[in-house]
Amino acid sequence: MKSPLNMGIGVGVVILMVASFFYKVSFGGEFIPSFGLWVAAWMTLIILSFLYKDNPFYKAAEHIMVGLAMAYFAIYYIFQVLEPRFYNRLVLNELQPGEQLFGSPEVFRWALIIPAILGCLMLTRIFPKVAWMSRWSIAATIGLGSGLAIPVTIQANITTQIRAASQLPLDYMTALHGNAEVMPGFTNVHLWQIGVPLLMIGTICGLMYFFFSVPHRGVFGYAATFGIWILMIGFGASFGYTVMARLSLFIGRVLFLLKDWLDWLPT
Amino acid sequence: MKRSLPLAIALVMGLLMIGTYYFPWMDGFYRLVLLWSPVIAGFAFFLGILSFLMHHIFKVRRKVPGWGYNLTAILSFAVMLLVGLLPEIYPRLFGFLGDQQADPDASVFKWLFGNVLVPMEATMFALLAFYIASASFRAFRARNLEATLLLAAAILIMIGRVPLGEWIFPPFTDIQQWIMEFPNTAAKRAIMIGVGLGMAATALKLMLGIERAWIGRGD
Structure with missing residues (x-):
């Protein structure tokens, strides 16, 4: 398959998407359900076409899916995670009750700058000369994850499982006596x-x-x-x-x- | 400095996190860390987006075979990002695209999500039904006792979970439930305890610097 044809198909599908915006804008809420249904149906059929064999339509749809998913999670992250957890607390000072460090909400608030600094350090991976600085943020993440994992996995994977297993003989004795609740x-x-x-x-x-x-x-x-x-x-x-x-x-x-x-x- | 400082940071952070579990007066730090992690993860995600764009832009600029697909990925990313961001940043100018926070159902962002992304992802996972069927054809050979047990358990579960199975032989439903409830739970429990021990040991090795592959090579 030559590149211009690939590009043509890809651009064609994107044009279809852009056209859908204009349909939405032009026709309001009435037309959209059925047009959306058609787009969804065609996307479903294009993905299912892979069962026959790999084809340009499938490849284009696959790349569209990757692009859309990437952008969707970026938007989700910005508005559902970074805005409420970081921006609102640090910039708008909207701390929740009980959020304080060393007895001070202000210390808690300003301590939120630390992950931003660590996050910026992670971006140093793009520049090979200073890429070693990204290890600091990776170290913090690994340390926090490991410290959290030790008590939590012991609690969830070991203690709770052993407790559940040790309850079984009791349940068994109850079952022998015909108690239907267990x-x-x-x-x-x-x-x-x-x-x-x-x-x-x-x-x-x-x-x-x-x-x-x-x-x-x-x-x-x-x-x-x-x-x-x-x-x-x-x-x-x-x-x-x-x-x-x-x-x-x-x-x-x-x-x-x-x-x-x-x-x-x-x- | 370049290698030892990260190890020290990992140890200190790990000890602090363990401390939050056992000392109630460190609750403030625990709550802070719960906010830290998503922020750091956000930057890592941003790094991933940069990598994604660099990969596709590189292919488009070099015009490697199939570069049209890479352009499609970039364009669909840009369209979705813009319809998600612009109405939030410039509501007056791009309000016609719909406010996904105030009325998600009326936004173009939600429309693209519901009518393009969701059907494609669902169909992509549905395709696995065919590949898993061909994988089971290869895997389910009753070569020895262990393979026969695997085959029998899988068939009983599959038959017991469809109405046809109950129609053929009513106790199939009870049998599949019994397999899920008892032998399956026993296997899962043994695996979970093993995994828990392994995770705790690995976490300790990471904190103590015994496992240091994450630092990478060189300075």
């Missing part, structure tokens, strides 16, 4: 009664599989093997769940084309 959604009580011990043993065996400091032999080896079985069932379940999620997205797009756009299906 079996949300289960019509078959036996499934629950089999599942709870499996969950307890499976978690321990799964952890044993990940413990490589001891050779996987003997009793430990059997436990680790059972652990890998549980892990494989977990991976299979996650895979099946992901397939269904993607298929439901595809069904959503097909329904959009057949129902919203072509009106072939009853609402």
